[in-house]
Structure formats: C-alpha cells, structure tokens
Amino acid sequence: MAKVDSKKKGILAELYGTFFSKSWPMWVGGILLGVGNIALFLVLKPWGASGGIYVWGANLYNSVFSTGFGFKGGPLPAVGMFPYSIICFLLFLGAMGAALMSKQFAFRFPPVGELLKGLIGGVIMGIGAMVGKSCTLGGYFSGMAALSVGAVVFTIGLGLGTWIAVKYLMFEIMKFPKISSGKTASVLGAGKGKGAWQPYVGALVLIWGLVIAFKYTDSSSVRAWYAAIGLFFGFVCQRSRFCLVRALREPFTSGDSKPAIGAMAGILVSMFGFTVIKFMGIRDAMLWVWPHFWIPAIIGGIIFGIGMTIAGGCIVGSLWRAGEGHIKLYFAIIGAALSMPFATKYIAAPLYSALPASMQTKVFLPDYVGYGASVGLFLLFFLAWYYLVKWNERTGKFSAY
Amino acid sequence: MQSDQVLDCKGLSCPMPIMKLAITMKKFETDKVLELLTTDPGSKDDVPAWCERTGNDLLEIVEEGDGFAFFIRKA
Numbered sequence: 269m270a271k272v273d274s275k276k277k278g279i280l281a282e283l284y285g286t287f288f289s290k291s292w293p294m295w296v297g298g299i300l301l302g303v304g305n306i307a308l309f310l311v312l313k314p315w316g317a318s319g320g321i322y323v324w325g326a327n328l329y330n331s332v333f334s335t336g337f338g339f340k341g342g343p344l345p346a347v348g349m350f351p352y353s354i355i356c357f358l359l360f361l362g363a364m365g366a367a368l369m370s371k372q373f374a375f376r377f378p379p380v381g382e383l384l385k386g387l388i389g390g391v392i393m394g395i396g397a398m399v400g401k402s403c404t405l406g407g408y409f410s411g412m413a414a415l416s417v418g419a420v421v422f423t424i425g426l427g428l429g430t431w432i433a434v435k436y437l438m439f440e441i442m443k444f445p446k447i448s449s450g451k452t453a454s455v456l457g458a459g460k461g462k463g464a465w466q467p468y469v470g471a472l473v474l475i476w477g478l479v480i481a482f483k484y485t486d487s488s489s490v491r492a493w494y495a496a497i498g499l500f501f502g503f504v505c506q507r508s509r510f511c512l513v514r515a516l517r518e519p520f521t522s523g524d525s526k527p528a529i530g531a532m533a534g535i536l537v538s539m540f541g542f543t544v545i546k547f548m549g550i551r552d553a554m555l556w557v558w559p560h561f562w563i564p565a566i567i568g569g570i571i572f573g574i575g576m577t578i579a580g581g582c583i584v585g586s587l588w589r590a591g592e593g594h595i596k597l598y599f600a601i602i603g604a605a606l607s608m609p610f611a612t613k614y615i616a617a618p619l620y621s622a623l624p625a626s627m628q629t630k631v632f633l634p635d636y637v638g639y640g641a642s643v644g645l646f647l648l649f650f651l652a653w654y655y656l657v658k659w660n661e662r663t664g665k666f667s668a669y
Numbered sequence: 670m671q672s673d674q675v676l677d678c679k680g681l682s683c684p685m686p687i688m689k690l691a692i693t694m695k696k697f698e699t700d701k702v703l704e705l706l707t708t709d710p711g712s713k714d715d716v717p718a719w720c721e722r723t724g725n726d727l728l729e730i731v732e733e734g735d736g737f738a739f740f741i742r743k744a
Contacts, residue, residue, distance in 0.1 A: 291711075367710070370710075372710040374708065376680050376682070376709070378680040378682065379681075382680070382682075437684070437685075437688060438692070441685075441689055445689075448681060448685055448689065452680025452681075452708075454679065454680065454734075454736070457708070457734075457735035457736075458735070459732070459733065459734045459735050459736075460732065460733065460734070509714065511683070514684075521684060521687070521688060521691070522691070522718075522719055522722065523722065524719075580682050580684060581682075589682060589683075592710065594682045594709075596682055597682065661722075668691070669688075669692070669695065
C-alpha cells in the first residue's frame with residue numbers, strides 16, 4: 269500500500285515539476301499570451317499596460333494633492349474600476365503566485381544604485397509611454413498584432429532606445445561598477461531546507477486572485493474577465509520568463525534569439541486572432557491603432573526603450589518581476605506611475621499641439637493594401653526579424669559579448 | 670569548489686548579472702575559474718545558456734542559501 273502511495277506521489281510530483289521546476293520555453297509563453305490577448309479583445313480591447321499605470325499614478329496625485337488629473341480628456345476612472353488597472357494588479361498577483369508555487373519568490377533588495385536606476389528607468393518609461401501613446405504592449409506586442417504601422421515605428425524606436433541604453437549600461441559597469449555593487453539582502457526566500465511554505469502561500473495568492481475576479485462578476489463581466497486573464501498573464505510571464513525587453517535587447521548583448529522568437533510567437537498568434545476580429549467587424553478595426561505615426565512613435569519609442577533597458581523591465585516585465593520580489597522593479601513601476609500624469613500634461617500635450625496633424629496620424633495598414641496583403645507584409649517583417657536575430661546569434665555581429 | 674575570483678551579483682536582476690559576467694570574463698585569464706553568485710531565478714537559465722553560447726565551461730552550479738553559485742572556467 270505504502271508503495272502505491274509513494275508511486276502516486278511520484279506521479280503528482282512529476283506533474284507539479286512539469287509546471288513549476290523548470291522555466292517554460294519562451295515561445296510557449298508567447299503563444300499563451302497571444303491566446304489570452306485574443307480573448308481580451310473578444311471581451312473588450314487588446315492588452316495594454318501604460319493606461320493602467322497612469323490611472324494608478326493620477327489617482328494617487330488626485331487623492332493626496334487634489335491635482336485634478338483626468339484621463340484621455342475625460343474623468344479619471346477609479347483604480348478598481350478601470351479594466352487596465354485591474355489587469356496590471358492581477359498580473360502582479362499571478363506572477364507572485366507562480367513564483368511562490370515554484371519556490372522562486374524572495375524580496376530581493378539590490379544595491380541602492382540599482383534602486384535608483386529602477387526609479388529613473390521607470391520615470392523615463394513613463395515619459396516615453398505618454399509621448400508615444402503606448403508601451404511595449406500598445407505599440408509593439410498588441411500594436412503590431414493590430415496591423416498598426418505606427419506600432420512598427422514605435423518598435424523600431426524601442427530597438428534604438430535599447431541599443432543606446434545597452435551602451436550606457438556597458439559604460440556604467442566598466443567605469444562605475446559601484447553603482448551595481450554594495451549591500452544587498454534577500455528576505456523570505458527559499459533555499460536548501462527553507463521555503464517549504466512557499467507553494468502553499470502561492471496557491472492562496474492565486475485563489476485570492478480568482479476570488480477578486482469572481483467578485484467582479486457582480487458588477488461587470490468585463491472586469492471579471494480582465495482580472496482572470498491578468499492573473500493568467502502574470503502566471504505565464506513568470507513561468508516562461510517572457511520578456512519583451514529581452515527580445516529587443518539580447519541581439520545587442522548576448523545574441524540569444526529565444527526572447528525575440530517568444531515575442532514573435534505571441535504577436536503572430538495575436539495578429540491572426542485580431543485580424544479575424546477586425547475583418548469580421550466584431551470590434552472596431554481602428555482599435556489599438558494609435559495616432560502616433562510617425563514622430564511621436566519614434567521619439568516615444570526611443571525614450572521608452574532607454575527607460576525599460578535601464579529599469580530592467582517594461583511595464584509588464586516590471587510588474588511580473590515585482591511579483592517575484594525584485595525591489596528594483598517596484599521602483600520602476602513607482603517611477604512610471606509618478607511620471608506619467610505630469611508627462612502627459614507637460615510633455616506630450618505640448619508636443620502633440622506643436623506637431624502638424626500629418627505627423628500624428630493613425631495608420632492602419634489594411635486601409636491601404638487590404639487585410640490579406642497587410643498580414644502578408646507583417647509576416648515578411650517577422651521573417652526578416654527572425655532571420656536577423658538568428659543570423660546575429662550565429663555571427664555575433666551586433667552583440668556586445 | 671575552488672575559484673580564482675568571486676563575482677557577487679546577489680540582489681541584481683536581469684540584465685545586470687549576465688552583463689557583469691560577460692564584461693568580467695573578457696578580462697579574465699584562460700583556464701581560470703570564476704565564481705558567480707546570483708539570486709535572480711532567471712540566472713539558472715541564462716548563465717548555462719551564456720556559457721554554452723560563448724564556449725566557456727560551466728563546471729558546477731551550487732544552489733546555496735537564496736541563490737546560486739556558478740563555477741565557470743574561461744575557455
């Protein structure tokens with residue numbers, strides 16, 4: 269009997285190990301996120317993050333200083349009512365649950381210089397997101413899937429910003445190594461003989477997330493779905509270590525092509541779903557095609573790219589790493605939330621009013637060449653991107669090491 | 670395991686451990702062993718992948734305390 273029990277346990281342990289002992293391949297993460305992204309679009313709109321973080325920051329300012337920040341020309345939604353704020357928080361919870369379930373959670377305090385880089389990177393990201401009207405989701409992951417040409421420009425901007433910031437990081441490590449060294453601490457972590465509690469607490473965190481989603485069903489099925497999918501996104505991001513920053517950064521550092529392939533997998537899956545949704549008229553075709561083509565997209569992309577590389581995560585990357593316990597990324601989120609309301613009012617608004625209308629347009633590719641050719645052109649773009657990262661991985665042409 | 674130099678990247682998150690590793694290894698002598706300490710769970714995937722790509726020998730991974738110690742011999 270005892271033998272049977274131990275065998276049973278072995279099989280369950282194996283199942284548990286499949287999900288929680290090793291990282292999932294990034295392309296698996298990408299595909300799952302792409303499927304979730306389609307689900308989100310069917311529920312309401314595609315995945316985004318900067319709007320959610322803006323609402324956090326603006327609500328904080330309004331409640332403490334009565335600043336009166338609005339949102340996109342209207343009143344400011346409450347944090348608990350705005351779907352994109354809900355998705356951000358639940359993503360954080362899902363990642364925390366996944367990290368605990370895998371015994372990878374710990375509050376990791378880096379040297380002070382790193383915390384500062386998190387904060388500054390976050391502030392820069394906030395400015396870039398407001399100027400470019402998107403982050404790595406709206407102007408890259410979901411934006412390209414929405415067949416927006418502005419998103420391609422924004423993504424190219426992100427690549428340029430990443431390249432600049434990688435140069436800076438190399439310079440910093442060589443000339444000012446003290447910024448990233450010094451006193452560190454790790455609290456509540458698992459290790460040899462420690463942290464057996466983590467999977468149990470992780471399960472509780474995930475259940476808590478599901479309860480939040482369920483509670484929203486009383487008021488709005490949209491919010492409930494956003495909460496549930498957010499929880500799923502956080503879980504998938506942590507388990508696959510999915511990272512849109514790495515997708516753009518690795519070609520300039522290690523040359524690893526896996527993160528880029530993960531990103532492309534997710535964008536492609538999203539793109540096929542989005543195209544059907546838009547073509548069939550299930551949702552407005554212009555959704556997630558932002559009026560940032562081309563000046564705001566390129567400038568915003570460069571700024572955001574610099575910020576995310578210095579912070580070590582875009583908005584989503586920072587949220588899931590914060591869930592895993594990296595204190596630096598909490599600072600990145602705080603920096604972004606605090607800078608966004610001011611960046612909108614004092615940087616983005618004057619820029620948009622100074623630019624001619626022709627430089628801040630929505631460009632939806634199917635309006636020019638039809639849906640079929642648009643998908644074809646995007647496929648060619650991804651093929652070229654894939655070829656480039658693979659070629660670079662082999663030759664190390666653009667890689668620093 | 671013995672090492673010739675320790676690179677402490679505890680508390681650091683992506684991309685700092687790998688960038689510091691790569692820059693340190695550039696100046697490192699062949700056949701010497703570097704001990705890299707990290708607490709980022711991502712380093713468990715990234716360090717072996719980096720060693721494989723660059724041809725450096727990953728001699729041992731020790732899970733200790735809250736993180737990892739990687740012993741890498743410069744090839």
